[in-house]
Amino acid sequence: MEIHREKRLQMRRGLPHFQRKMLDHEPIVAFLGGSITEGAGASDADVTSWRALTEKYLKERLGEDRATCINAGVGGTNSTFGAHRLQEHVLQKGAIDLLFVEFSVNDDTDRDESIRGMEGIVRQCQRLSPHTDICFLYTAADKNLSGAVPFNIAVHEEVASYYDIPSISFAAEIYDLIRTGHTRWEALSSDGIHPNDEGHALYADYVTAFLEGIEPGNDVAKNRTIPKLPPMIESNYAFATMRDAREVESFEGFQISQLEAEPLMNWRFDTEHLLTSAAEASLRFTVDGQSAGICILCGPDTGIFEYALDDGAFQPVNLFDDWCTMAYRPVILMFPIQKERKNITITIRNTSRKDDRSTGTGLRIMKLFLN
Structure with missing residues (x-):
C-alpha cells in the first residue's frame, strides 16, 4: 500500500x-x-x-x-x-x-x-x-x-x-x-x-x-475531550506506574546502591537501585492489578536471575545482550499478564549463573512496574 x-x-x-x-x-x-x-x-x-x-x-x-x-x-x-x-x-x-x-x-x-x-x-x-x-x-x-x-x-x-x-x-x-x-x-x-x-x-x-x-x-x-470509549484491549496499561525499588515488601541479600563512575546510557535520572551479586538473594513485592514488571540496570556484570508469580515455579531470565558489554542501561521485564485484576505476588531470586559474555552475577533492580 x-x-x-x-x-x-x-x-x-x-x-x-x-x-x-x-x-x-x-x-x-x-x-x-x-x-x-x-x-x-x-x-x-x-x-x-x-x-x-x-x-x-x-x-x-x-x-x-x-x-x-x-x-x-x-x-x-x-x-x-x-x-x-x-x-x-x-x-x-x-x-x-x-x-x-x-x-x-x-x-x-x-x-x-x-x-x-x-x-x-x-x-x-x-x-x-x-x-x-x-x-x-x-x-x-x-x-x-x-x-x-x-x-x-x-x-x-x-x-x-x-x-x-x-x-x-x-x-x-x-x-x-x-x-x-x-x-x-x-x-x-x-x-x-x-x-x-x-x-x-x-x-x-x-x-x-x-x-x-x-x-x-x-x-x-x-470543545471536547478524547472520547471515553471501551478499551481496545482490556489489559492495557491505563493504571501503569513506576515505583522505586526500595518500595518492595521485603528483601534479603540486597543493598541499596547508586551507579557511580560507571558507563551509563539511556538514563539521566536517579540510579538508586537494589544491588546483589549473591546467589539466592531475593526480594518480594505485591501488585493489586493485572500486570507487573521490573526495570533493571543491565551492564557488563549482569547475571541470570529467576522470578515466580504467586506460588508458581521459578522462571530463569537472562537479559544480557551485546549492549551490556558497553554500558549500563535500563531494561524492562514484564511478567505474564493476568486474566483479571487481582493481588499478584512477585518473587525475584538471584542465581550463581551468568551469560558467557558477562563478568559477574550482578542484579540491579531500579524500578518496579505496577498496573
Whole structure:
C-alpha cells in the first residue's frame, strides 16, 4: 500500500484544549518518546533536536515565559516503558495541555503489547489529565521507509483513529523526499534510525507546520475531550506506574546502591537501585492489578536471575545482550499478564549463573512496574 499525502497528517479532533490555552494562558507541552525525542543524533540535544527546535518555536510564538516544555524522551524505551513512566516523568507536577508521543520505531512486532502501551498512555491522560490534547508522531528508520505503511505505524494508527487523536508521519514525509530524489536517507541519518541535525530540523519543520495551523481560539464545536470509549484491549496499561525499588515488601541479600563512575546510557535520572551479586538473594513485592514488571540496570556484570508469580515455579531470565558489554542501561521485564485484576505476588531470586559474555552475577533492580 503506497503512502498518500492524506496519510502523513491526520488532524482528526485537532488540539482544541491547546487552542484555548494559547489565547491568554501558559500551555504546558510534554514530549514523551525514545532516543529520537531525547535528541540522539543531534549535535546538541537541547538546541538542534526536533524537540528543542519545537520548543524554540513555541516560545517564539507564544512568548518565552508562556510556554513550558517537558523533555520525557528516554533512549531505548518503548510505549510499554512510556506508559509506566508517564506519571513520574510527565504528570508528576500536574495536568499538561499537549502531549507528543513518539514510540513507533522502538515498539516491536507484538501488536497487542504496542496497543497496551499506546492505549495505556491515552487512557492515563483521560483519567489524570483529562483536558490533555495528544498527538502521535511516527519517526523514520530503515525499517519503515519502504513506501508501504509499516506495521508499527499501522498499529499506532489503530489507537489514534479509535481515540480520534491527531498523528504526523515523519516517516512518510522522509520517504516522499527520498522517492522524489530530494534527499537520501543516508544524508539525514548515519545509523538508519537517529536523525542528524538536518534530519531533526526536517522533523521540527513537520511539527511546526502542524502547529502553525492551530490558531488560538475557543471553538465550541471542538470543545471536547478524547472520547471515553471501551478499551481496545482490556489489559492495557491505563493504571501503569513506576515505583522505586526500595518500595518492595521485603528483601534479603540486597543493598541499596547508586551507579557511580560507571558507563551509563539511556538514563539521566536517579540510579538508586537494589544491588546483589549473591546467589539466592531475593526480594518480594505485591501488585493489586493485572500486570507487573521490573526495570533493571543491565551492564557488563549482569547475571541470570529467576522470578515466580504467586506460588508458581521459578522462571530463569537472562537479559544480557551485546549492549551490556558497553554500558549500563535500563531494561524492562514484564511478567505474564493476568486474566483479571487481582493481588499478584512477585518473587525475584538471584542465581550463581551468568551469560558467557558477562563478568559477574550482578542484579540491579531500579524500578518496579505496577498496573
